[in-house]
Amino acid sequence: IEVVRLDDGFDVKRAGENGRALIxxxxxxxxFMSRGTPHSQAIIPWLDKHGVALIGPSTGAMVLHKPVQRNVFNVRATYQREAEKAVQHLLTIGMVRxxxxxxxxxxGADALEGAMTGFGKAKAQPAATVPADRDKPDYAAIVPAIVQAKAQAVLWIGSGSAVVEGIKALRAAGSAAQVVTLSNNA
Structure with a gap:
């Protein structure tokens, strides 16, 4: 077995071209293990054209699950399912806010839909729903919204680095809220 690796620089166009070149x-x-939803989507036409499998893309986007992609073999649950289960878990351990x-x-929209499904199934509502910019989250606005909601827990959906900085800002504001994260990259 020979493993060939190409770097797409997290650029969608390059990911598609790399997929074509490899195939x-x-x-x-x-x-296997493609990173990023649009990057994985850029490879699909080449998979379908040549009947090549993509195994374990590192994304839980619903678009790679529904409709079924015949050449994509997902090993990760969908973001929606992960978020739904996170909310259900928090509610079962007594976190109501x-x-x-x-x-x-x-x-974020994909995972938020799952979180709202979790709340809906439990006939509950989030204490706060706070949007965050992917590239430059405004922690000065996000953290006070969480604190004002008196949140016992936070489901933080974002990039790994943004979530880490958000938790630091939340702790600096004195919040002891439990934080569950759903991240799609570093």
Whole structure:
């Protein structure tokens, strides 16, 4: 087995071209662990054209699950399911004032939908729903909204680095709220 790795620099166009090169030029048997939803989507036309499998894309986006992509073999649950289960778990351990912070992009919308399903199934409502910019989260606005809601817990949906900085800002503001994270990249 030979493993061939190409770097797309987290650029969607380059990801699609890398997929094409690996499939058409290198004649790979399968691709695995692609990163990013739009990046994985850019590869799908090449998978479908040549019948090559993409195994374990590192994304839980619903778009890679529904409709079923015949050449994509997901191993991660959907973001929606992860967020729904996180909310259900928090509610079962007695956290009734749950805030949800979500990035304002397709990932955030996808996961937020799952969180709201979790609240809906439990006939509950979030204590606060706080949008956050992916590139420059405004912690000076986000943290006070969480504190004002008297959140016992926070479901924080965002990039790994933004979540870490958000938790630091939350702790600096004196909040002891439990934080559950749903992240799609570093």
């Amino acid at each position: 058409e030029d290198k004649k790979v048997l399968a691709l 749950i805030a949800v912070v979500h990035v304002t992009d397709s990932f």
